[in-house]
Amino acid sequence: MDASLTRLTLTRPDDWHLHVRSGSLLKSVIAHSARQFARAIVMPNLKPPVTTVAQALQYREEILSALPAESNFQPLMTLYLTADTPPTQIQQAAESEHVYAIKLYPAGATTNSAAGVGDIRAVYPLFETMQRYQLPLLIHGEVTGEQYDIFDREKLFVDNHLSEIVRQFPELRLVVEHLTTADAVQFVSAAGPNVAATITPQHLLYNRNALLAGGIRPHYYCLPVLKREQHRQTLLAAATSGNPKFFLGTDSAPHPTHLKENACGCAGCYSAHAALELYAEAFEQARALDKLEGFASFYGADFYRLPRNTDRITLQKQTWTVPDRYGEGEASITPLRAGEQLTWQLENA
Numbered sequence: 001m002d003a004s005l006t007r008l009t010l011t012r013p014d015d016w017h018l019h020v021r022s023g024s025l026l027k028s029v030i031a032h033s034a035r036q037f038a039r040a041i042v043m044p045n046l047k048p049p050v051t052t053v054a055q056a057l058q059y060r061e062e063i064l065s066a067l068p069a070e071s072n073f074q075p076l077m078t079l080y081l082t083a084d085t086p087p088t089q090i091q092q093a094a095e096s097e098h099v100y101a102i103k104l105y106p107a108g109a110t111t112n113s114a115a116g117v118g119d120i121r122a123v124y125p126l127f128e129t130m131q132r133y134q135l136p137l138l139i140h141g142e143v144t145g146e147q148y149d150i151f152d153r154e155k156l157f158v159d160n161h162l163s164e165i166v167r168q169f170p171e172l173r174l175v176v177e178h179l180t181t182a183d184a185v186q187f188v189s190a191a192g193p194n195v196a197a198t199i200t201p202q203h204l205l206y207n208r209n210a211l212l213a214g215g216i217r218p219h220y221y222c223l224p225v226l227k228r229e230q231h232r233q234t235l236l237a238a239a240t241s242g243n244p245k246f247f248l249g250t251d252s253a254p255h256p257t258h259l260k261e262n263a264c265g266c267a268g269c270y271s272a273h274a275a276l277e278l279y280a281e282a283f284e285q286a287r288a289l290d291k292l293e294g295f296a297s298f299y300g301a302d303f304y305r306l307p308r309n310t311d312r313i314t315l316q317k318q319t320w321t322v323p324d325r326y327g328e329g330e331a332s333i334t335p336l337r338a339g340e341q342l343t344w345q346l347e348n349a
Contacts, residue, residue: 006317008280008289008344012309013296015040015275017138017177017198017249019268020063020075022046027066028327029254032272034073036346038309041138041249042075044103049080049115053092056099076100076304078138082115083122087129094133100304101136101175102126106157108144110223110267120161127169136173136304141184142224151208154224155183166191175303178203178251180224182234188245189238196303198249199239201278202269202336207232218260219334222251223267239295240288247300250275257325257334271336273326278336280315280344314347 018033018040020026033040042063044050050059056077063075078101079085079093085102093099104123105116117123130137141162142153162176176188176197188197202210202222207229211220220226238246252275253268260266271278276296283292301308322337 005289008292008315009312010293010315011297012036012038012311012313013248013276013293014038014300014309015250015252015272016175016247016300016304017041017043017200017251018272019043019045019251019253021254022059022062024331025254025256025327025333026063028331028333029252029270029272030063030066030073031068031071032326033252033275034067034071036276036313037073038311039074039076039306041100041304042077044078044080045105045110049082050078051080051082051085051115052089053079053096053099056093057096060098078103080105080115081117081123081126081137083117083119085123085126087126090126090129090135091133094130094135101138102130103138103140105140106142106144110140110142120165124168127165127172131169131172134171134173136175138175138177140178140223141176150225151227154179154181158183158187162187166195170194173303177249178222178224179235179238179246180227181231185234185238185246189243191245193245196245196247196299198251198300199235199246200249200251200269201271201275201282202226203232204236204239204282205232205278218262218265219336219338220269221260221265221267222253222269236282236286240283240286240291242291242294244294244299244302246295247298247303248279248296249300254333256330257332258330260334269336270326270333273335274322274337274342276313276315276346277342277344281342284344315344316347317343318345319343320345 107116141157208226252272255266
């Protein structure tokens with residue numbers, strides 16, 4: 001890709017992993033995603049979690065009502081899997097025009113995951129139902145438990161659970177969310193075409209030094225945590241490879257600043273304010289801007305069996321400074337790269 005490139009026009013992308021919360025936080029953040037993405041897979045880990053189709057449809061209406069009046073953004077809803085999820089909810093989700101996947105959180109793995117699955121084998125019958133209805137399963141792929149090193153949790157989940165799930169359910173459509181390790185990249189690459197993965201901007205741009213070197217920097221804390229540089233390099237190679245198994249999922253996760261800058265800060269990086277700009281920076285570093293459109297605009301839509309978008313967006317090479325915060329009061333959020341400069345900017349932002 002020409003190093004002197006100053007404008008980059010892409011088919012409008014989608015975000016295949018997004019948190020928008022509810023209430024005042026939702027109203028503070030939803031416009032950021034809507035201005036750049038046509039659609040987004042919306043995570044269901046609210047309090048209480050979105051476990052039924054009826055709740056998902058109600059949540060969808062809340063999101064739509066919070067959008068700017070001129071927006072055509074479409075939230076694609078998901079259900080939160082629990083040990084008590086009845087197979088009838090899987091069927092109803094598959095038959096719904098607005099529910100697109102089921103999300104598995106291992107209990108205790110991340111924000112609002114207490115209601116998640118403790119014994120993954122116990123929900124194998126639900127995987128069978130998802131396989132039958134061709135409804136994708138989205139997995140936060142980490143083991144939990146104090147005996148496991150936090151930097152090893154993704155690898156152990158791949159070794160102990162993912163391999164067996166894929167073996168037992170070879171036709172199950174499965175997305176391994178927010179990859180962070182070379183081990184997970186290798187697993188997804190070697191699996192069949194029904195296994196794919198999302199990758200976040202922070203895991204493409206940063207290693208664990210960003211979180212820990214020179215002091216703890218809570219706005220770089222997410223789960224799974226940032227890993228060693230060798231893993232970042234492998235993720236970047238996968239994202240820029242043109243392999244359709246890997247596609248954009250920001251995992252943008254808004255938390256009020258006072259809950260991030262806290263003795264026990266919340267996990268999650270807020271990137272929706274500049275998601276495409278951050279991805280462009282990563283792809284430019286890899287000299288692979290020509291691969292960004294496939295990763296951002298095509299591969300996710302293809303996996304979810306949805307039409308590719310037809311309108312276009314343009315990024316321009318223009319330096320701008322990220323605001324120190326978005327929102328006010330209890331809903332004030334510190335974004336990723338707050339107060340720092342970015343070199344790409346979405347036109348008409």
